[in-house]
Structure formats: structure tokens, C-alpha cells
Amino acid sequence: MSVVFDRPYEFVPPHRGDWWPSFIQFFRIVDYYLRRKEGVVSHECRGLEHFRQSLDRGDGILLAPNHCRYADPLVLGWPARDVGVHVFAMASWHLFNKSRFDSFAIQKMGAFSINREGTDRQSLETAIDILATASRPLILFPEGTTNRTNDVLKPLLDGVSFVARSAARRRAKAGDGAVVMHPIAIKYLCTSDFEPWADLQLSQMEQRFCWQNRPGLSILERTKRVAEGFLSLKEIEYIGTSQAGSLTERQQRLIEFSLEKVESRLGIKPAVEDEPRARIRVIRSEIASRYFDAAGDPGEQRHLELDAEAADLGRELLSYPDSYLKPESATDTRVVETIQRLQEFHFGKADVSIPLHVVIEFGEAIDVPAKKGSRDGGDPIMIELRDRLSSMIEALSKEARPWST
Secondary structure, rough: OOOOOOOOOOOOOOOOOOHHHHHHOOOOOHHHHHOOOOEEEEEEEEOHHHHHHHHHOOOOOEEEEEEOOOOOHHHHHHHHHHOOOEEEEEEEEHHHHHHHHHHHHHHHEEEEEEEEOOOHHHHHHHHHHHHOOOOOEEEEEOOOOOOOOOOOOOOOOOOOHHHHHHHHHHHHHHHHHHHHEHHHHHHHHEEEOOOHHHHHHHHHHHHHOOOOOOOOOOOOHHHHHHHHHHHHHHHHHHOOOOOOHHHHHHHHHHHHHHHHHHHHHHOOOOOOOOOHHHHHHHHHHHHHHHHHHHOOOOHHHHHHHHHHHHHHHHHHHHHOOOOOOOOOOEHHHHHHHHHHHHHHHOOOOOOOOOOEEEEEEEOOOOEEOOOOOOOOOOOHHHHHHHHHHHHHHHHHHHHEEEOOO
């Protein structure tokens, strides 16, 4: 659950010194952390010449990667180390509340907080200032949140364009140069045969359902069965009974049921045209604004925590693409991602013992105009960013091993 209930939001500024990030990079602390905590054992950087060109020009640089794993911000430390720079990064408030060590480390590496459940003017102003002064490259994840579907790009948030264009106007006014965006495609690949790992993980989850081992079922079929088993449990929890219909129909029905129930309790009336992701953002914002006001009412606070769980369920179900595990499009990495996200959502932690290799590919710079973007048909720079990222991710997805029965 990423809505923070431990304490009210308080902006965490970035550490601007060089000593700590240099220390962390010199002793390869991030490398050790990624191996131990995320299973990322090796990396490959591509297209760094595009990044170097922007650095040599002195541009304000916005790095815009896809966001499929919690490891993403840390793996971007590798290309930064290769070109000899430190970076700043906007990070969700909940990351600063996981542990004292995590909060300390990510801030010293250059991260600053963003309150995704409200308008965080201080965070936005910090991001604009970093780009306008070109003090360091700035990492912003345009999808906003992680999803563990590496081959699919979620809708991009408009806030990225606002930050980039605001900084471009300031630089143009001061005569300091340009602001550019670099699309970055991150792709995780299995380094060895994934089936022994997958067989063990699926066996453990099947045992939780008290299912008997069924010889003859493939890893892909077992993964789908386990996913449907968890969906049935959530249908019983929220609707009262397991539902009939296709997997897509059942997911949509459960999303609508859970969101409508929370909206009714909170008195939220969504517009007819509001899609589920927009509704979830409104729900989470409302929960965050009410929770600490209800400090003297433990019953209401518990209701709000359950409301947040329902919103998280809706967001999780939205991230399951219909075709992700079809035999003709499935790959080893897609099966691994699906198993890990099931573990993470239902058990709170994914097994990361399978070794992964990450490819980090930089695209050519996208020039950011100083003028405001068009409101009709979408912002041109965000459309270009989306198209570039989608193309790069699709190309990298072909490097995974196709599923074979």
C-alpha cells in the first residue's frame, strides 16, 4: 500500500553535495544492493553518446525512463557513473518511509520527495529549478508508478511536460540555453533458464491454495491458473462470490465494483468520462487528506486504510494487459514478472533469487520548447516521448526468450 499512513507528508529536499553520491558510486554500494535486493546482477548501457552530447552542450537534461521495477532509479546510477555525473530524481513519498536507511540513502543519492496524493508545489519547483539551472540531470518517471509489465508503457503524466516547459521558459528568458528530454528504455532479461525458479515459486503458491500437483501443465498454464486463483479470492472478498466470464470481464467488473463502493463511502462523484486511473488518483488524494484529520477516530482510519487497499487493487488489476501471457507473445521475462507481481501484491514481497541482466538504452534528445503546450490533441513533446519510448521498449522486448511449449 503506497498511501503513507505513518505520518503526514513533509517535503524531503535533495542532498546537493557530491561527497555522498561519489562515495556510494566509488564503493559500488548500489551494485551490491541491486544484486541482493532486486536480483540484478549485470547491466549494459546503450546510446550514451546521446546523453554525452546534451551534457557537453550544457543543456538542462530531463531523463524520462519507463518504470517497471523498483530497481529502475538505482540502475540509472550505472549510466550516470559511466559518463561521470551525479543525478537528481523525483521519488514517491512512500519510499522515504520504508526504513531509515532507505530514506537516508536515496536522499544522499539525490532523490527528493513528491506527494502523489496532492499538489506538491515545493517538489515541482525543485524539479523546475534543477532543470533551469542545469545543475544535474533530473530523472522523472513519466508513468508515475511502477507496474512490473516491462513490455507495456502506461499512460504518461502531464506533469512531466509542465516541469520541462517551465524550466525551458526560465532558461530562455535568462539566455542560458536549452532544455531537452531523453527517452530511456529499461529492459530486464533473464540470464539463465527461468523454469526451475518458476516451478518452485508456482509450487509454493499452489500449496497455499491446497492444490495438488498436476503433471502435464506448462509453466505458462500454471501461471495463468494461479493468477485466476488470486482473482477469485479477491472477487469473494469484495463481491461475495467468484464471478463468471472471461478474465478481462472479471477484472473490469471487480475494478468497477471496488471503486464504486469506495467512491460512494467517500462521497466522490466521478464524471462519466473519467477512466479508472483518474478515479483512483482522486480516491487516493481524498484518503490522504482525510486520514490524519481522523486521528481521534480509529474506526474511520481503518475504513480509510481499507479504501486505500481497494484503490490499490484497482490499480493492480489495470496493470494486467490482456495479451501479456498469450502463448504467441509470452516470453520468459513476462512469466517472471507476472509471478513476482503476484507475490508482491498478495504476499508483500517478491522472490528475487532469479538473476537478471538490465539493458539501459538512451534515445536521442527531444528539444523542449519554451512556449506552453497545446491543449488540443495532447502535448506534442509528450506524444513524441510516448511514441519514442513505446518503439524502444518494443524493440528491446524482442531480446527476451520467446515462450516455447
